[in-house]
Amino acid sequence: MTPTLAPAADEPHVAPPGDLAIWFFILAELLAFAVFFAAYAFARAKNPALFDEMQLTLNRDAGAINTLLLISASWCVARGVHAVVANNDSARASRWLLGGLAGGGGFLVVKLFEYAHVFGEGITLSTNTFYMFYISLTFFHFMHVILGMVILTVLWAQTRKGVYTPDSANGLESGAAYWHMVDLVWIVLFPLVYVMR
């Protein structure tokens, strides 16, 4: 069997990790982003030349670095959950969650540098359709990263207190699932806005 950080398949626990409500919330968030992505695709289809030209003005290295930061943060968070659920090791989990927070913080710093450069060039929401979507779509995601970091901070504080145990890790798993959703959205957003032409 392929090893995984998830509990073994023959365990009687069959509910998805975390609270069921968080999965409805995650699906609703993904739907909201899908609508945003569809609006971007429609706008791009109307003016592909503008979008291709403007896409080349983006800092693709910053986009790639941010992808690496978010997937690394996701890995840290998954390891943190595993430390509690499989090993009942809250101290270790808090260190992994701190790693996740560092990844999220790094993402925000890189994104702020990107925004500073864009706004420094005099670009605003009304510069053109591409930048209207670029700024609003990435800022919408940026706000989700901030919310995810608030959640991770709470989880980190709770693991430091040893609140979660293998039998009582619903809150930890729910918060982690939300963070992974933020990562998933960026996995789609990065190629859509920065790569595909």
Place this chain on the structure above:
Amino acid sequence: MSAETFATRIWLLLVGLTLLSAALADGAAPGLLTALVALAVVGIKGALVIRHFMGLDGRFPRLRRLMNGYVVLVPALLFVLGSVLAR
């Protein structure tokens, strides 16, 4: 192999796929092949995160299919939509 080691290998695979995406963004000529590779990378990365980090394994087939469908179908439909409408 321990679950921790396996997760680390998954993370390294995700890093490799991200670097491939970045190389595509910088070097590859725009076109159908580049777009298909980019779409495949999105689908694989998304499925890996859903399966191994979110913990949606075979015990949750419907939720996993729904999530996998999102990372595979949404980018693919957007690409097709964009290509068709742009003509």
